[in-house]
Amino acid sequence: MSQIFSRRSGTWVKLTLLGALGFGAGLVAIGRLLTDEPHDQDEAVEQPVPFSHKHHVGDIGLDCRYCHSGVETRAVAELPPVSTCMTCHSQLFTDQAMFAPLVRSWQTGTALHWQRVHALPQFVYFDHSIHIAKGVGCVTCHGRMDQMPLTYRKASLSMAWCLDCHRSPEKNLRPRDQVYSMTWKPEGDDDALGHELLIQYGIDKRRLSDCSVCHR
């Protein structure tokens, strides 16, 4: 009887199996891609007007609440009406090309369609006002907006990410007057202050990881 398989056949078999494995992994990756968010983390989002937080917050030093007026009282921080932009831009840079959509919108009364940067699925209910009230800074989730020429998403917004803070909020609590600060850093041992604030704000940690807090 002669050999059915050459000496090297073993290697071939191993390679084939490896290939199959790779193929499977590839399929999974594709599936993952299909169910991914429209905009990636850290990827600047195309907008009708190239609005720069860096300029408005960093350079001019506008307060977040000047535009996002809902943030302290409502679930959504809200985008300002065009009229708010017009308080300055009825005079400033109106001739520049990149402002054309804004001016057109103001004149014709047709709405601007901004792309949502922080999109949550419909079964997740996030409320800005409570986070602000309990001393969670803007930076904590949105990152250094004062350094963002074009706005992008700093956080993954995955459930694991939310839970990370909901399980130990003390890491991210700050005094109420520092909530909107882009640069505030707790001096010394941060957890100490965190625990202090936890009590001061009366945060009930027991329910922070309940499903009902975010899902209805």
Added chain:
Amino acid sequence: MTRIYGYMAQFDRPESLLQAARALRNLGYTRLEAHTPYPVEGLAEVLGIPPSRIPRVMFAGGLLAALGTLAIQYYSAVFNYPINVGGRPDASWPAFIPAALEMALLGASLCGVVAMLRGSGLPRLHHPVFDIEGFDRATRDAHFLVVLSDDPRCDEDSIVTELRALNPLRVGRVPA
């Protein structure tokens, strides 16, 4: 001159193969291998094949799987994300057993199979013995005894005659 894997002798019945093997062992041969269509009682002892470690491996595998499963359950349900389910305690030991049991059985079996393949040098698609003329009958009615060439006692000139002395059907050399 081509390298040699060993020298084979073919027998018609397992009994005669068994006798031949015993004889060779008495002659001081240590590196013997036999190929038979079905297991032959006592052959392993005669050829001096060390007893298998499979049972120990399986026990270890089973134990590991069981403990691992219990650990995952306990960690996830008590430390990582304790959730009130129907008012039951976080560490519901009785409820953790079934999964652990099943995983133990699975773990043991998987380890066993791996150990068996490793222990019997499988998978190996290409092997010198396949070059033996008429080896295909080894899975039907032929019984082969092979003296490996790396046997210290094995000697190019004497081995063939010694094999002949065991009156096999055939004697031949197996190139590596």
Added chain:
Amino acid sequence: MRELAGDTSADRREFLKLLGASFALAGASGCSGPPAQEIVPWIRRPPGVAGSDPQFYASTLRCGGDVLGVRVETHEGRPTKIEGNPLHPASLGATNPMAQAAVLDLWDPGRSQGILRKGAAASWDDFLAEVNGIPADAGGLHVLSGRVDSPTLAAQRQRLLGRYPGSHWYEYESIDNTNSLEGARLAFGAPLGVRYRMDRADVIVSLEADFLGSMPGHVRYARDFAASRQPEAAGRVERRLYVLEATPSLTGVKADHRWAMASSDIGRFAQRLANNETPLIRELQAKRGRSLILVGPTQPPFVHALAHVLNERLGNAGQTVEYFEWPEGGSESLQTLVTNIEAGQVKTLLILDGNPVYTAPADLRFGERLGKVPVTIHLGLYRDETARVSTWHLPAAHALETWSDVRGYDGSASIVQPVIAPLYGGHSAHEVIAALLGPDEPNGLDLLERTWPNLSDQALRRGFIEGSAPAAREVRVNLSSIAVPEKAEGLELLFRPDATVWDGRHATNAWLQELPKPITQLTWGNAVIVSPDLAAQHKLRNGDHVHIMSGSNQIEAPIWIVPGQARSSVTVTLGYGRSVEGTQAMGQGFNANRLRMSTERWVTRSVRLTPTGNHSELASTQQHHVMEDVRTPQKLHRSFYAEHPKGEYRWGMAIDLNSCIGCNACTIACQAENNIPVVGADQVLHGREMHWLRVDQYWEGTRVRHQPVACQHCDHAPCELVCPVGATVHDSEGLNLQVYNRCIGTRFCSNNCPYKVRRFNFLQYSDLKTESLEAQRNPEVTVRNRGVMEKCTYCIQRIEKAHITADREGRRIQDGEVVTACQEVCPTRAIVFGDTSDPDSTVSRAKKSERNYALLEDLNTRPQTTYLKEVPNPNPLMKDDV
């Protein structure tokens, strides 16, 4: 109570331009990843519109023959939910099923969306041209409307009759109170309105008067009735309710004594009562001034007259019953219109928001007579039966899209305020009349201010005009002899309004179609209601078809057997057998109007009933209506498990079965609040209805025990234990959660739920395609898709809202700050909800009652929802049959 913002509809109309984009992409689902979402901010934010927060507007709705003051919740300008207006005398914060469903009518894509002339599209200007062509003096202009209960419309009527000499205005309601007015005319010589004071009545004798279910004012009456019968109430007197009726009504099945009696025999009973020939009279006399005899609109005038006599004799007049002038009278009847049409006088007929072709009695043959009118103009929400035979059809504006006013059961006037600009370019009756009256006739708010010169912003916010109710009138009965008809043999056929679709005007509403009708628990259709005896006599099972012959007319229809139905009475409900293309009404049930005579609109004597041998399954949500032999020991076993750490609050509910009247308002309120989809008749037949809250009913003799059952939020929840992915778990405040996005749909939880309150999306039930329905949904509640389990959440979105507000302000949630949808809608306040860890909360106090018990307590599930036992108060001297 949250403030009612009052502002004009102009700003909201402005806003509507943006509506489309803002939710164009909502509701996308499946595994293909979320789509890019857009944010569409304002150009200028209109005054009074507070961004994302819901806003509430006071308005008024006509529904189910009643007039209810409501509070409309809007999200970003979209009306999503209707609650009762606590300030309004007729609702006191409660509502009924029709009011709850009104918001779905508003968004119904099946609504008529364009003006039609002879079926072809036309414009409002075309219409104006048409009406300007009407000669002012020829007297050919005739208007047919529903009951004129709007002072403004009445005023416009006067102006119209003035502007067009010789023109006529007719009124027709399929379900009206003509009998009651005629009864008053018999007794007092004047057609007076009647209103009752349930809170003052200790002994009530109802002669077929369904004051808890269908009579005008029933929401208010139910509240007073229940409140007065609270067993725990301080200084409580024994209250008792006697009901005589042919077919079980909500009032009847709640009575302490209910006597099933042929409708046409009740008159003679009233006479015997008047002649002191029944033992009942003694109890009434004992309660002089605190008793009440009331008669349903389905009884002939003389019975009403007899009741007036009795009430006066018992000193109830002015105490438990009041009489008042109805200001908006003065229209002519449908019969007159028909004679005028026959006489060829009617050149132009304007039909305001009615559907006479369908609702008119068969003998008037209104449909074909309409053909004799050269120009007919129909104003309506749908292209209904009348619209299709009219020359002109104008889409009507929904009540939530119009300015108007309306008088309630007690004669008080309330404001109808628009909360959104007309979605489909509809016009209100006022606007149409204004068009006829010419350019100087005002519209909208101006028109109202013409009727109510000093209409304050306050009144708008309050939603009604204080002191507008006509004062009670001192009246004396002067009654000559009354002719009481002889006892008739054979079967009588009764016509009744349908519990959910009324006279058919709500038949296009999917929520109401799928809402189980009390007593029968039927959905998506009507049936011929017969007594068990009659069924046995003809060997009929539920769903078997019968022919009903009345004179020359005959219909075939399925039967439904109802205990407590009078043996010689057969009942059909109106409102079905509609044919309105593209709506839910299509092909459901049979049209009972085909047997209805203008002379006998409530009862037809000596009808014949013959089985046809056909059968069809009727979609009822409850198959078994008796408790069988299920008697389980009510004992609680000790738990093996340590208590889990408790949160700051502990939510719980108590349902008082003594107050519950089984009106099903809670079921539909829950549906509206929680985006619960409708599944359709065939799915209901499969037992797949989605209502989170169902009202079980069990027959006891001729009475029904109601029991609203939703998720009991068990501490030791059997459902949670068996879920392999932890999609249903407990939170630290004692809620049994259902996490839709984690659910994979094993359905073990449903199997293991002893209360069977879990509902599963067997198919894709939520309509994600229709944009307008998307707009109606509550943005605070996740829309569930195919393959996931759902159930009552104690309105967790409302709990969370309160939580966030309170936490933000660093305080505890007040008792009564969280109100569940079912609790808010309940006319009798049977449902209380709150924090059971606070011993002083309303719910804790309710649970302290010795009537308190948990459903299936012996299963040791430890529910957070408990029930307060019903304690009827039967007269020891009475038996249940006359």
Added chain:
Amino acid sequence: MSAADIVGSLALERRMGRGWAIAFAVAVALTVLLGVGIIVLLDRGVGIWGIDVPVAWAFAIADYVWWIAMGMAGTFISAALYLTRQGWRTALNRYAEAMTVFAVSVSGLFPILHLGRPWFFYWLAPYPNRMALWPQWRSSLLWDFFAISAYLLVSILYFYLGLLPDLAALRDRATTRGTQLFYGLLALGWRAEARQWDRFQTLSAMLAGLAVPLVFSVHSMVALDFSEGLLPGWHSTIFPPFFVAGALFSGFAMALVLAIALRSYFGLGSVITGRHLDNLAKVLLATGLFVAYSYVCEVFFAFYSSDQHEIRLTLNRFQGSYAWTYWVTAFCNVGSIQLLWFPRMRANVVVLLTVSILVVFGMWMERFMLIVTSLYRDFLPSSWGMFYPTRWDFVFLFGSIGLFFALFLLFLRYLPMVSMFELRKSSHSEHRRP
């Protein structure tokens, strides 16, 4: 030519004949039907079945339990008989193991397809995910998920391991290059070495030792899928042994059906002898009696517990809307097997075939009865309802049968249906006897 060679050539020459072709065609047709069913199911949802509230489980779960039960017997036969050194095992274990593997694979489809959102079935597995969530370990469904996965893998390994020497044998007898490669790869280069034989036998013994408890535990898990619930008729401690007995019962019945079919169609009378059938029949009777005993226990416990709900349910099973399922079950599973007391009946192939087919059918009916009668009337009369199957329910039942036989027929065609080396061994040892 030895019996082993006959078996071998059956696999190699593949002259299966017209009967096989027809059977295979039918099986494939049914499999395609199943495929269509699955597509429609994924497109429209489980609502295409007759399930509702209260009866949220019905056909699919009955099918699942039925199949997994049949998957118990194969491993049990070869393992238990191996441990007890039953010589007659040789003729049965190979095709019985194949039956196991295919039955379990088919049964595995149902729990997944039965989900409202099948594409998320993997959430039952503990793995690191961006939701930071874990399975809920207290649910018997989860235990079952682990049980099925473990059992499927182990039974495949067990089956494949036993095949190794025969695959090598086929490799060595193969004439065409293609078959050589096919069997050669599968044989992993088996050389029939003494060392290999030694390891092979040790592992076989060990696996056999594990397989028996595995079989018992796996079907106990299946039983717990029901008895963890608090429904009357489900919430019962005797379910695990009861289910195991039922599993072996239906398994042996199926094994008997197949044995008779193979024997008569392939003329393997010399291999699968009357003695084998007789032994199988005895085991069938024994397990059947155990099942009958559990039926009695159920009724007894119901009344002994004096639990209102249990008693009402039991009476309802006797007289209720689904009483007929109960009595059909009783007739098939208890009545029919009484014939097997008589040697003459056990010797009669037609009787054996009829009885075992009745049992296979009866065991499906039993699962349906257990599931539906407990669900359609539970605690509150207001929520009682009925279950009516739709055509899709039957599509999945018969489709799965088709899939099973398609796989089994392929096995017959490409693999030795009886263990060749064991045949050789036993024939050799028989020669030795005087």
